[in-house]
Amino acid sequence: MKRIVLVFCTLLFFGYVTSQNLNKRNNLPSVNIKNLEGETFNTKEISNDGKPIIISFWALWCKPCKKELDAYNDNYDDWQEETGVEIIAVSIDDARSTAKVLPYVSGKDWDFEVLLDPNGDFKRAMSVNMIPHTFILNGAGEIVYQHTSYYEGLEDEIYEIVEKVASGENVSGNN
Amino acid sequence: MKKALALIVLSFLFTPMVKAQGFLSKSEVHGNFELDGMYYQADDALGITDSIINGNEFGFNGFADIIYTLGNFSAGFRYEAYLPPIAGFDRNLDGQGIANLWASYTTDRFSITIGDFYEQFGNGLTLRTYTEWSLGYDNALKGARFVFSPIDGIILKGVYGVQRYFWTKYENNNRGIVKGFDAEINLNDVFNGMSDSKIKLTLGGSAVSKYQSDQNPFYKMPKNVAAFAGRFNLGINKFNFSSEYAYKINDPSAINNYIYKPGAAFIFSGSYSTKGLGIYAQFKRVDNMSYKSDQAVTSNALDINFLPPLIEAHTYMLAAMYPYATQPNGEIGFQIAINYKVPKKSKIGGKYGMGVSINYSQMNNIDRSAPNDTAYIGQSGTMGWNSDFFKFGKQIFNKDLTIEIDKKFNKKFKSTFKYIYQVYDIATIQGHTGEPMVNANIAIIDMTYKLASKKALRWELQGLWTKEDNGNWAAALIEYTVSPHWFVTITDQYNYGNKHINEKIHYYTGSFGYTLNTMRIALTYGRQREGVVCVGGVCRQVPASNGFSLTISGSF
Structure with a gap:
């Protein structure tokens, strides 16, 4: 009987834990980072009304990252019109340059949302090692594709996947 | 049944x-x-023998x-x-x-972590634990962390533990115990009336304490060393201001030569941002603010706090020749940056616009005078020195002027031009005692030509001109990439201006690599020049070497 009670309690606990999870908006880890206004932003709040999301980790000291984001920015109007995709660029600049990110982004005239992860909390939770590291999330908030490094023309490949995701195709095999 | x-x-x-x-x-x-x-x-040329x-x-x-x-x-x-x-x-x-x-267990309102964890309070002036693989740096706290958000807009954090020191186990007080508390309040979230305000205000404060038993045979050491900090972030329309001030009670250590002066650090940043233009200015002062969980350690380890170096982080080969690192015993300086995008379809901007950024930073020593009539500046066992808060010392550690222009000429061709002027106190920063101040001019051209939709050729030409240190350098790089999988790169850095004929050395490398989604493999053969690799303000010395290096990385 003791054993049954133990099993019961354990399952009740896990049942509770998992049911807590039902209302979550995406499948990303819950990490408090900052937006460019210095306000706390929880990564569970990343959402795009059932449309695809691109999350790209970058930093001011990472030239290929900035090239990648420039390439996205050049295409962003078209991409949004066609698929409704949203881009979120997560800067992992530490206290050395977090205050420089906002004026840099303004100077670049990037149209997408930029978040700050100054101590790499979100980076670690997402198992990001080298940057640029880009994730594509489907409408259900699940990661369906990821890629590290940027070479000229990668944006075409990224967008092909976004198009598939937007039309409901299963692309998780690319992960 | x-x-x-x-x-x-x-x-x-x-x-x-x-x-x-x-x-x-x-x-x-x-x-x-x-x-x-x-x-x-x-490699005989590098002086590396069997x-x-x-x-x-x-x-x-x-x-x-x-x-x-x-x-x-x-x-x-x-x-x-x-x-x-x-x-x-x-x-x-x-x-x-x-x-x-x-x-760890995390809900919307609280989070508890047991074991090794990373945390940062504010800018890290009182506490920051982090890991940086490329430096072999890890000062993780082992213990417990508790984060609690009683209502939206308020976050309270508490940490307790001991820091990682390579592979050495914590036992018998062989290093300090760290305790910390941090509170942050976002007024816009807390007060309903402010939620739509154009004024965004966040306030924060932290208190950290380290306990280490007195093991010094010469001096009576404080067993508990406390540090406190207050900070704010204020956004008003297009302006953003942030500041943090930290104070630490007396903390004699091997880094500050066992002086009893309290420490302080101050950062103030202001920026203005509008579509296509960002302006930024920052002031910083550090006075005796090294804070480690073992007062005898001088290497890159056991740092409780983080003192960010406020200068441009250079990554181009020759621009990274003279990297600056924060001087924890004292520095005062400022940085100004302008980022501007010359609009599309303007005369200079052309079809795609043109990016211009200018960054100037300067760091000086703080002004110091003797603590009293009988002691000299920095004398062990004394109050160390007196220093005016806003007075710049005469000694310049570093000046850096960087001008960068990004221009896309057409669909296939784009380039970056960079000019850098640096003044660098190599004697203080790299410990090359007696060597004169380095004045260097650096120019870089980085061009990319798209051969086909996924194939591109990129090349760099770089020059560094200086009369000091090892004299002039020239460097070149050529890279061929096939997206999303392949790259091949050849580089050469040539120290043609070295005064010693047998040290006019070519540091050549050849690399190639393959990436599949997040899996990456890269092989490099060649010479590595002696230098300093810095990431996020922490640096490590890299000796000259010759050979093969292989990197395999992945994430899943």
Whole structure:
């Protein structure tokens, strides 16, 4: 009987834990980072009304990252019109340059949302090692594709996947 | 009967779980890894002989980080191996094992972590633990962390633990115990009336204490060293201001030569941002603010706090020749930056617009005078020095003017031009005692030509001109990439201006690599010049070497 009670309690606990999870908006880890206004932003709040999301980790000291984001920015109007995709660029600049990110982004005239992860909390939770590291999330908030490094023309490949995701195709095999 | 009862109970329990897509499918394992291997060769030109290598032909650094999550619960560990560490990494890393082990439970309102964890209070002036693989740096706290948000807009954090010191286990007070508390309040979230205000205000404060038993035979050491900081972030329309001031009670240590002066650090940043234009200015002062959990340690380890170096982080080969690192015993300086995008379809901007950025930073020593009539500046066992808060010392550590222009000429061709002027106190920053101040001019051209939709050629030409140190350098790079998988790169750095004829050396490398999604493999052969690699303000010395290096990394 003791054993049954133990099993019961354990399952009740896990049942509770998992049911807590039902209302979550995406499948990303819950990490408090900052937006460019210095306000706390929880990564569970990343959402795009059932449309695809691109999350790209970058930093001011990472030239290929900035090239990648420039390439996205050049295409962003078209991409949004066609698929409704949203881009979120997560800067992992530490206290050395977090205050420089906002004026840099303004100077670049990037149209997408930029978040700050100054101590790499979100980076670690997402198992990001080298940057640029880009994730594509489907409408259900699940990661369906990821890629590290940027070479000229990668944006075409990224967008092909976004198009598939937007039309409901299963692309998780690319992960 | 019991079995039947259990079955009924189980079936009831599983029903909600099946609806929740099954509880096993809710659990998830992910992680990342990297293996860096080096094979060293003798090289007469670099002065590396077989007897210097002497059985140390290989260096190997590797890690694997695994995270398991099940709903709100997650746990993870990191395995590290340095067998032996690659040249330039701290020899104390030699060894292997589980470097990091933790478990945490997180809900919308609270989070608790047991084991090794990373945390930062504000800008890190009182506390920051982090890890940087490329430096072999890890000052994780092992203990417990509690984060609590009683209402939206308020976050309270408490930490308690001891820091990682390579592979040395904590025992018998062999290093300090760190306790910390941080509170942050966002007024816009807390007060309903402010939620739509154009004024965004966040306030924060932290208190940190380190306890270490007095093990110094000469001086009476404070056992508890406390540090406090206050900060704010204020956004008003297009303006943003942020500041933090930290204070630390007296903390005699090997870094400050055992003086009893309290420490302080101050950062103030202001920026203006509008579409296509960002302007930024920052002031910083550090006075005796090294804060380690062992007062006898002078190496890059056991730092409780983080003092960010406020200068442009250079990554181009020759621009990274003279990297600046924060001087924890005292520095005062400022930085100004302008980022501007010349609009599209304007005369200068052309079809795509043109990016212009200018950055100037300067760091001086703080002004110091003797603490009293009988002591000299910095004398052990005294108050160390007196210093005016806003007065710049005469000694210049570093000046850096960087001008960068980004221009896309057409669909296929784009380039970056960069000019940098640096003044660098190599004697203080790199410990090259007696060497004169370096004045260097650096010019860089970086061009990319798209050959086809996924093929591109990129090349760099760089020059560094200086009369001091090793004299003039020239460098070139050529890179061919096929997106998303392949790259081939050849580089050469040539010290043509070296005064010694036999030190006019070519540092050539050849690399190629393959990337598949997040898996990456890269092989490099060639010479590494002696220098300093800095990431985020922490630096490590890299000796000259020749040989093969292999990097395999991935994330899943």
